[in-house]
Amino acid sequence: MKIGIVCYPTYGGSGVVATELGLGLAKKGHEVHFITYKRPARLTTFHSNVFYHEVSTEDYPLFEYTPYDTALASKLVDVVKFENLDLLHVHYAIPHAAVAYMAKKILLSEGRYVPVITTLHGTDITLVGSNNAFAPVVAFSINKSDGVTAVSESLKQQTYDYFDIHNDIRVIHNFIDFERFRKVNKDHFKKAIAPNGERILVHVSNFRKVKRVEDVIHIFQKVYQRIPSKLMLIGDGPERHNLEELCRKLGLCHETRFLGKQDAVEELLAVSDLFIMPSQAESFGLAALEAMACEVPVISSNAGGLPEVNIHGKTGYLSDVGDVEDMARNAIHILENDNVLREFRTNALEQARRFDIDNILPQYEAYYEEVVKMAVY
Numbered sequence: 001m002k003i004g005i006v007c008y009p010t011y012g013g014s015g016v017v018a019t020e021l022g023l024g025l026a027k028k029g030h031e032v033h034f035i036t037y038k039r040p041a042r043l044t045t046f047h048s049n050v051f052y053h054e055v056s057t058e059d060y061p062l063f064e065y066t067p068y069d070t071a072l073a074s075k076l077v078d079v080v081k082f083e084n085l086d087l088l089h090v091h092y093a094i095p096h097a098a099v100a101y102m103a104k105k106i107l108l109s110e111g112r113y114v115p116v117i118t119t120l121h122g123t124d125i126t127l128v129g130s131n132n133a134f135a136p137v138v139a140f141s142i143n144k145s146d147g148v149t150a151v152s153e154s155l156k157q158q159t160y161d162y163f164d165i166h167n168d169i170r171v172i173h174n175f176i177d178f179e180r181f182r183k184v185n186k187d188h189f190k191k192a193i194a195p196n197g198e199r200i201l202v203h204v205s206n207f208r209k210v211k212r213v214e215d216v217i218h219i220f221q222k223v224y225q226r227i228p229s230k231l232m233l234i235g236d237g238p239e240r241h242n243l244e245e246l247c248r249k250l251g252l253c254h255e256t257r258f259l260g261k262q263d264a265v266e267e268l269l270a271v272s273d274l275f276i277m278p279s280q281a282e283s284f285g286l287a288a289l290e291a292m293a294c295e296v297p298v299i300s301s302n303a304g305g306l307p308e309v310n311i312h313g314k315t316g317y318l319s320d321v322g323d324v325e326d327m328a329r330n331a332i333h334i335l336e337n338d339n340v341l342r343e344f345r346t347n348a349l350e351q352a353r354r355f356d357i358d359n360i361l362p363q364y365e366a367y368y369e370e371v372v373k374m375a376v377y
């Protein structure tokens with residue numbers, strides 16, 4: 001198949017999933033065309049059947065805001081026609097689903113039909129999408145998509161709860177590539193970070209308010225009072241300054257490392273003992289799955305789709321959002337005993353295997369076939 005993928009090119013989860021999906025499809029022989037404003041962060045090497053089409057916008061004195069949506073719609077029309085695409089798969093509803101609908105209508109007016117599949121990722125529904133500024137367009141474009149997928153059962157349900165949706169939503173969970181995410185020996189890293197054999201706790205995110213990274217630091221403080229340990233904070237974002245301040249206030253600077261955005265996050269996960277994800281909202285929690293694939297148990301909130309990934313008492317523990325006492329207690333339980341930690345590590349890997357890319361990718365391929373077949377002109 002010739003597939004056009006529209007996504008945000010950044011390190012965020014939706015862009016990562018879209019890029020890894022595209023690369024996986026290309027490996028299986030499909031021709032994949034990424035259409036976005038910058039080369040996707042995870043598209044780092046050459047693949048013979050992967051193409052990248054950059055959307056460029058024109059600045060004009062009249063525009064206070066550059067009309068990216070219009071430029072993207074025009075690009076989609078151009079690429080679908082020129083590359084003869086069979087399908088457009090857009091990731092993150094805003095603005096991609098609405099823009100794809102516009103492109104589809106333009107193409108239809110020229111006698112060319114292209115089906116559109118929209119994948120909902122989370123904040124496009126739960127935070128941004130449900131905002132009045134976007135809600136009518138989000139609902140409309142979901143209803144007008146030829147196929148809709150959500151990355152968890154929870155997100156599917158929330159979409160039906162927030163909007164008047166009369167389209168079917170297919171759940172296709174996020175996935176993991178075990179060729180990349182697996183526990184490898186990185187003892188030199190471990191020695192550098194925890195020279196006295198301390199336990200290593202880790203958090204990876206975009207440091208937005210929704211991630212509640214301050215809870216990570218409070219949990220770490222309680223763990224540190226009981227068990228010699230270190231904290232690695234990976235990623236960057238708007239809360240970073242406040243978090244650094246908090247570490248200073250709590251006297252945890254020497255035990256905490258802010259590592260910024262990391263490309264080879266799997267190498268740091270490989271030396272970690274516990275992953276912390278106390279999010280306010282989380283449709284799936286891809287970062288937690290990546291940790292589990294590297295045999296790292298997870299302490300998380302029970303928000304959104306997290307219970308579909310992290311199994312309470314088996315791969316880690318779930319607590320109510322904001323209950324740092326409970327999260328710290330559970331973290332200590334896992335970390336203070338080698339045998340317990342070993343068992344949680346094994347379970348985490350076993351659960352992660354359910355989301356192996358080799359199991360999930362065929363679900364997308366089958367869905368593509370289904371949507372293309374039932375296409376209504």
Ligand code: GMT
Nearest residue numbers: 012013014121122123282283284285286
């Ligand atoms: O987590 C973020 O803030 C980034 C966001 C995105 O859309 O880039 O992630 C969402 O999509 C990921 C991939 O499907 C999910 O694993 C994340 O759980 C989801 N984030 C939220 O729901 C907050």
